[in-house]
Amino acid sequence: MNTQSESFISSFFKMEAAGGILLICSALLAIVCANTFLHEYYKLFLSTPVAITIGTFNIAKPLLLWINDGLMAIFFFLVGLELKRELLEGELSDKRNIILPGIGAIGGMLVPALIYVYFNYDDPVAVKGWAIPAATDIAFALGVLSLLGSRVPVTLKVFLTSLAIFDDIGAILIIAFFYTSKISMAALIAVAICIPILTMMNRANVISKSPYILIGIIMWAAMLKSGVHATLAGVLLAMFIPMRSKEFPKLSPLKTLEHDLHSIVAFFVLPVFAFANAGLNLRGISAEQVLHDVPIGIALGLFIGKLVGIFGLCGLAIKMNMTQLPKGMNWASLFGTAALCGIGFTMSLFVGSLAFEETGVNLLFDERLGIIIGSLASGILGYLVLAKSLPKVAPVAK
Numbered sequence: 001m002n003t004q005s006e007s008f009i010s011s012f013f014k015m016e017a018a019g020g021i022l023l024i025c026s027a028l029l030a031i032v033c034a035n036t037f038l039h040e041y042y043k044l045f046l047s048t049p050v051a052i053t054i055g056t057f058n059i060a061k062p063l064l065l066w067i068n069d070g071l072m073a074i075f076f077f078l079v080g081l082e083l084k085r086e087l088l089e090g091e092l093s094d095k096r097n098i099i100l101p102g103i104g105a106i107g108g109m110l111v112p113a114l115i116y117v118y119f120n121y122d123d124p125v126a127v128k129g130w131a132i133p134a135a136t137d138i139a140f141a142l143g144v145l146s147l148l149g150s151r152v153p154v155t156l157k158v159f160l161t162s163l164a165i166f167d168d169i170g171a172i173l174i175i176a177f178f179y180t181s182k183i184s185m186a187a188l189i190a191v192a193i194c195i196p197i198l199t200m201m202n203r204a205n206v207i208s209k210s211p212y213i214l215i216g217i218i219m220w221a222a223m224l225k226s227g228v229h230a231t232l233a234g235v236l237l238a239m240f241i242p243m244r245s246k247e248f249p250k251l252s253p254l255k256t257l258e259h260d261l262h263s264i265v266a267f268f269v270l271p272v273f274a275f276a277n278a279g280l281n282l283r284g285i286s287a288e289q290v291l292h293d294v295p296i297g298i299a300l301g302l303f304i305g306k307l308v309g310i311f312g313l314c315g316l317a318i319k320m321n322m323t324q325l326p327k328g329m330n331w332a333s334l335f336g337t338a339a340l341c342g343i344g345f346t347m348s349l350f351v352g353s354l355a356f357e358e359t360g361v362n363l364l365f366d367e368r369l370g371i372i373i374g375s376l377a378s379g380i381l382g383y384l385v386l387a388k389s390l391p392k393v394a395p396v397a398k
Contacts, residue, residue, distance in 0.1 A: 019266035020143015023346065026271035027278040027372075034279035046276055059224065067276045068353055071269045073220055073234040078265050079168050080238025081258040086165055088243050099323040100314055101159055105166030107313030108341055109134040112305030119297035126294050129355040129367055131174045133301025133374065135347030138164035139270060141340045144379050151390045153328030160337055163310070171347060172235055179354040180228045187226035191233070194219040198240035205246045207253045212241060229354065270346055277349045280368045290369060298370025302342040303377045310338035332389030339385060342378025344371055 033042035051060035061069070086092040112133035120126040141160060145152055194215050201211055216237040224230040238254075245251040289295075311334060317323050325334065352367040 019139045019270065020146070022267060022271045023137075023140060023143070023274050026274040027345070030275045030277075030279035031282070034281045035283055039281070042279055046279075057221075059221065064276055067273055068350065069224060069230045070220075071272060072350060073231045074261065075234070075265050075269050075273075076172070076231045077216070077234030077238050078258065078261045079165075079172075080235040081241060081254055081261070083165055083169065083235075084238055084241070084243065085254060085258065086162070092162060092165065096323075097158075097162065100317065100326070101162035102166050103317045103323070104163045104310040104314045104338070104341075105170060107309030108136065108163070108167060108306050108338070109170045109309070111309030111312070112301035115301040115305040116297035119293040119300075123293070125356075126297075126365070129294060129298070129352060131171075131178065132348050132352045132355060132367055132371065133298045133305055133344060134167075134174070135171055135344045135351055136164050136167045136306070136341045137343050137345040137347050137375070138168075139266065140343045140345050140375070140379065141382075144340055144343065144383050145386070147383065148386055148390060151392070152386070153333075153390075155326035155328040156333055156337060159326050159329065160340065163337075163341065167341070168347075171351070172232065174351070175229050175354065176232055179351070183227040184225055187222045187224075188228070190222035191219055191226060191228075194222070195236075198237070202240045202242055205242065207242060207245045207251065209253065209257060212237065273350070274346060277353060278368065278372075280366060280372065285366075285369070289365060292365040294365040294367055295370030295373065298344075298348070298367055299374035299377070302344045302348070302371070302374030303381070306342035306344075306378065307335070307338050307381075310341055311335050314338070330389065333386060336382050336385030336389060338382075339378050340382030342382070343375045344378075345375045348375070 030042070033039065046062065046064040048063040049060065050063055050066050051058065053059075092098055109131075113130050116130050116133050117127060120129070138161065141164065142157070145157065145160065197215055198212070201215075206212070216233065219237060220230050220233040223233040241254045241257060243252060243254050245253065314334060315331075318325060325331075329337075348371045349368065352371065356367065
């Protein structure tokens with residue numbers, strides 16, 4: 001590899017939009033594999049059995065579920081770290097910065113879910129997907145936003161990121177309460193035993209990452225066996241990572257871990273997940289399948305529900321003087337940002353995999369159709385509105 005190629009690759013990975021671009025490429029590659037002669041190899045690859053056995057303890061799953069249950073636990077661990085940092089030292093540590101994105105997140109989850117339920121309330125299988133359009137893919141949304149470069153005010157990025165954090169909290173709670181299978185009390189007891197151990201480590205100012213990761217793996221395995229979705233172990237573990245070292249106040253184990261994981265998640269975990277889950281077979285898809293209530297409910301939930309829910313509730317809160325628009329933002333940029341939140345992609349695919357993984361019947365629909373259509377339409381609308389409404393030159397810092 002020559003110096004010019006190395007320079008290009010290095011420059012690419014430093015781009016703010018690099019993660020989003022890689023996600024798009026991974027999704028497109030999956031669709032290519034699912035619709036060409038590679039279809040059987042793609043299917044065989046994802047169904048490859050992978051097992052870990054230690055004595056009588058055994059975890060045996062196809063590769064697809066290792067990706068969804070294992071790799072995505074790392075993603076949720078990063079989400080937990082970001083959430084803790086934002087609450088302790090970030091934008092969310094100031095209560096004034098919580099109101100607007102918090103209200104927006106509530107509207108952005110509630111309205112899409114209601115739209116989906118409106119279309120699917122009479123189908124007991126389909127209605128399980130009610131939370132699919134309630135999700136926002138922050139990596140994709142920020143990727144689209146970065147295409148506008150320095151024209152985007154910092155306050156808009158902060159608002160979008162804060163809203164996405166509340167959205168992630170909602171997704172975590174939804175997964176915990178609504179997408180769990182039969183509960184194993186023995187496995188939950190094992191999870192409960194890990195909590196005081198992590199608490200003691202935190203209070204003893206243990207700053208080494210290895211003990212936390214070891215207990216986290218044990219907790220993840222127990223959570224997997226408990227029936228509560230294993231990815232929640234990542235969020236739980238993040239809450240016990242020390243924010244600061246008592247002996248060395250400038251050292252932040254949490255920020256160090258967050259920094260180390262960011263590239264891994266952006267350039268490996270999420271692209272691999274997208275490749276494994278976005279392989280939609282378009283051959284033989286009929287108008288009846290496209291217009292099925294499930295993809296229609298998801299697409300409209302993402303495209304209209306997110307926009308109406310976020311822009312509507314935020315606008316109402318501002319008009320009622322509960323809060324105000326962040327500096328540098330106007331009504332048009334708020335509208336465009338709300339539209340961008342309709343990019344559900346990764347998180348919607350994840351919730352979809354949970355909603356329909358154990359139906360036990362051959363589904364007459366593919367929820368991924370609605371996710372792709374709704375996310376694509378939202379991304380285009382959000383970009384066009386922001387490109388029109390943002391200043392033509394970068395705002396001058398004062």
